[in-house]
Amino acid sequence: MRIDILTLLPELLEGPFSASIMKRAQEKGLVEIHMHNIRDYSTNKHKNVDDYQYGGGAGMVMSIEPIAALIDKLKAERDYDEIIYMTPDGEVLDQGDCNDLSLKGNLMILCGHYKGVDERIREHYITKEISIGSYVLSGGELAAAVVVDSVVRLLPGVLNDETSALTDSFQDNLLSPPVYTRPPEFNGWKVPEVLLSGDFKKIDAWREEQALDRTTKRRPDLLY
Ligand code: 6GU
Numbered sequence: 001m002r003i004d005i006l007t008l009l010p011e012l013l014e015g016p017f018s019a020s021i022m023k024r025a026q027e028k029g030l031v032e033i034h035m036h037n038i039r040d041y042s043t044n045k046h047k048n049v050d051d052y053q054y055g056g057g058a059g060m061v062m063s064i065e066p067i068a069a070l071i072d073k074l075k076a077e078r079d080y081d082e083i084i085y086m087t088p089d090g091e092v093l094d095q096g097d098c099n100d101l102s103l104k105g106n107l108m109i110l111c112g113h114y115k116g117v118d119e120r121i122r123e124h125y126i127t128k129e130i131s132i133g134s135y136v137l138s139g140g141e142l143a144a145a146v147v148v149d150s151v152v153r154l155l156p157g158v159l160n161d162e163t164s165a166l167t168d169s170f171q172d173n174l175l176s177p178p179v180y181t182r183p184p185e186f187n188g189w190k191v192p193e194v195l196l197s198g199d200f201k202k203i204d205a206w207r208e209e210q211a212l213d214r215t216t217k218r219r220p221d222l223l224y
Contacts, residue, residue, distance in 0.1 A: 001104065001155060002032045003148055004074055006067065007111040008049060009141055010035040016145040025158045033148065036074075041066040050114055059115035067110065067117060071125050074108060082128045083108045084147070086140030087116060090129030093147060095170035097130070101147070102154035109147065111140030173222045177210035 005013060016022060017033050025031045039049050043065050050060040071083065081104035091097075101107065110117070110126070122129070132143045152158060154165050169176040180191040194206045215222055 001030070001152070002034070002106045004034045004036060004108045005111065005144055006036050006038055006070055006108065007141055007144070008038050008113055009139060010037050012139070012141040013145055016149065021153055021158060022149060025152050025155065028157060030155050030157050031152050036070055038066050038070060041069040043069070053115060061115050062113060062117040064118040064120055067121050068125070071108070078106055080106045080108045083110070083126050084128045084130055085110045085112065085117070085122060085126040086143045086147070087112050087129050088131050088136050090131040092131050092133060093150070098150040098154060101151045109144045111144050113139045170222070174211040175214045175219060175222070177207040177214065
């Protein structure tokens with residue numbers, strides 16, 4: 001998989017991809033993540049990337065020219081399966097979307113800022129608009145990092161048996177059951193007896209029941 005991220009703040013995205021699982025996925029050649037600074041494609045001498053909005057009103061709008069120039073350049077180099085725009089008014093990301101995106105080859109992700117991008121970018125280039133929840137971030141970068149992390153960890157070979165995505169919360173529309181490790185007792189707080197029993201049928205049944213109980217209490221919306 002190849003992911004191209006279009007941003008005004010590439011430095012915001014250096015951290016999330018340079019450690020742990022995301023770092024290893026890149027080192028193993030399972031994903032290539034390329035950062036592009038939209039400002040490098042500004043066509044005027046002041047390197048402006050935004051402008052006042054037509055019709056008046058507070059807040060700047062990201063200009064069409066630099067973004068169009070950058071997208072055109074990338075599209076001339078390869079085909080993209082999706083050109084994603086990160087925006088709070090997009091469709092809210094869920095595990096099903098992550099699973100779908102993990103099957104694609106080339107993804108482009110545009111991070112919004114200010115009041116958003118000129119609507120013509122959305123009309124003519126964007127194929128998918130994603131939000132990560134009902135709250136507003138200063139820009140799309142942190143949301144893009146969420147999308148990339150949640151998708152890349154699903155690529156074959158990224159996770160091993162111990163970190164397998166198959167037992168994640170949401171993968172079967174259930175939250176995960178509680179987990180414990182040694183010691184069996186701490187401050188008088190005991191690990192549930194069944195987990196120490198060695199009876200794997202019983203353990204599986206307990207986990208299923210706990211997952212269902214947790215989902216019913218915390219996220220009943222997942223059950224319908
Ligand atoms: Cl994708 N962008 C911004 N700026 N805020 C958000 C978001 C995206 N998703 C939730 N809030």
